[in-house]
Amino acid sequence: MKSYDFLPIILGSDENAYGNVRLIQEAYQIKPLLLCTRLLIPTMNSKLFDLIQIDRFDHDTVFPGALLSILEKHTAPNRKIVVIPCSDYYAALLSRHYSKFKGLIGNHFISEALLDTFDTKDKFYKLCEKHRLDYPKTIVCEPHERERALEQMDFQFPIVVKPENSNAYAYLHCHFEGKKKVFFFNTKDEYLLMVKNMNTSDYKGKLIIQEFIPGDDSSMRVINSYSDDNGNVRIMCLGQPVLEEYAPKTLGNYAAIISRSDMDIYQKVKTFLEDIGYVGFSNIDMKYDSRTGKYMMFEINPRLGRSSFFVRAAGLNMIAALIDNVVYGIDNDCIYSDKTALWTNVPNLVLRKYVTEPALSAEIKNLYKQKKVLKSLWFKKDLNLKRILRVSRYYFGHINNYRRYYFNKGQAVSTEMRG
Structure with missing residues (x-):
C-alpha cells in the first residue's frame, strides 16, 4: 500500500480527530489533511498532519465551497480522497451537500433523508419504536412548553434533561447560566430554575425529559x-x-x-x-x-x-x-x-x-x-x-x-x- 493510493481528509480538531490521525499514521505512515476552524488542545503541536484552517468552516454557507475547492486541488489520477468527519455537524454538512462533491470523495455518507430520521433524540426514539429497540420513558418538549412540560410526566424523579441534540451547532454556541450537555434533577424546582436560565438564551430547540435509568x-x-x-x-x-x-x-x-x-x-x-x-x-x-x-x-x-x-x-x-x-x-x-x-x-x-x-x-x-x-x-x-x-x-x-x-x-x- 502506497501513500499516493489515497488522501485522508479529517474534519475537526478534537480528541476524535487526533485519534483518527493516529490510526492513519499507525496503519499507513502517511500524513492526512486536517481541516478545521481552529485547533483544539488535542491536535496542537502535532506533526502528524498537514493543517488547513478555514474561518467559519463549520457554517453551511462556507463549508460546501471551501471543501469543494480543497477536493479539486488535491484530486489526482489513481488516488481516492477519503473524508472523515469528527463531529455531528460536519457529518450533517457532508450528508446535506454530498451531491456537490460527486466523483471527488471516495467514501459515502448516509443520505440527508436517513439523517433526518435520527438527527434529534425524539426522531431516534420513533425509529427505535419502528425497529423494536428499547429506550427510556421520554417527554419531548417544544420551547414554548418548557415551563409546564413536567405536567405530562408519567415517571418519577430523578429525571434526566437534555437538548434534542447536545452536539448541534445551535446548542454548542448558545449561552446561559448553568449550561450543561445533560442535566440531572431531583425536584421540579431544580428543573424550573434551569428552564428560567435557558429561556434567557437564544436556544430554540426541543428538550428531552427522561426517566433516570438506575446505575452509575x-x-x-x-x-x-x-x-x-x-x-x-x-x-x-x-x-x-x-x-x-x-x-x-x-x-x-x-x-x-x-x-x-x-x-x-x-x-x-x-x-x-x-x-x-x-x-x-x-x-x-x-x-x-x-x-x-x-x-x-x-x-x-x-x-x-x-x-x-x-x-x-x-x-x-x-x-x-x-x-x-x-x-x-x-x-x-x-x-x-x-x-x-x-x-x-x-x-x-x-x-x-x-x-x-x-x-x-x-x-x-x-x-x-x-x-x-x-x-x-x-x-x-x-x-x-x-x-x-x-x-x-x-x-x-x-x-x-x-x-x-x-x-x-x-x-x-x-x-x-x-x-
Missing part, C-alpha cells in the same frame, strides 16, 4: 461500527464505559472505556443498521436497565465517537476498515471485537478514586499490569516538548475537574449539591 457510569454501553456502501456492517466494537466526565461542558462524555464482547447486542445493532440502510461510521449509546435486563437506546451519532480510540485498545483499527474497503476493495465478513482492554482519557489516579465498584477497580488494575491500556493523546511518535507540556496540562487537569464537579450519578444527587 458503568451501566452505559457504546458501540462503534463501520458499514460499507451497500449497508453491510463490516466491523463492530462494544465498550463498557467505566467513568464519564463531569465538567459542565463535557458532562456525559466517556472518560474511560473497557472493550467488551456481547453477540446479542452486536446482532441487534447490526440488524438495525442494515435494516435502515446505514452507510459509514456510527456511534450508538445505550444503558443497561437492571430492572428489566434490557439495553435502553439513547442516541446514534453519524461518525466515530470522541472516545472511539477504545476500539484501537481492543486491537482493531476503524479507519483501516474504511480505507481497506473503499480504497482497496476488501470485503471481509463482519469483524466483532472480542478483546478486553482499557482506553482512558484521564490519569490512573482519577480511575482509582472514582471507579468504586470493586470488580471493575480490580479489572482496571489488572489491565494496567498487563499493559493493556491505551491513551489517545499520548503517542510516542508525536511527543515534542511543547506537545508534552500542553497535553500534560490538559490530561492532568482532569484531576481538578473531578475534584470540583464529580457527583454520584447512580444516586442522582441534586444539582444544588453539585454546586
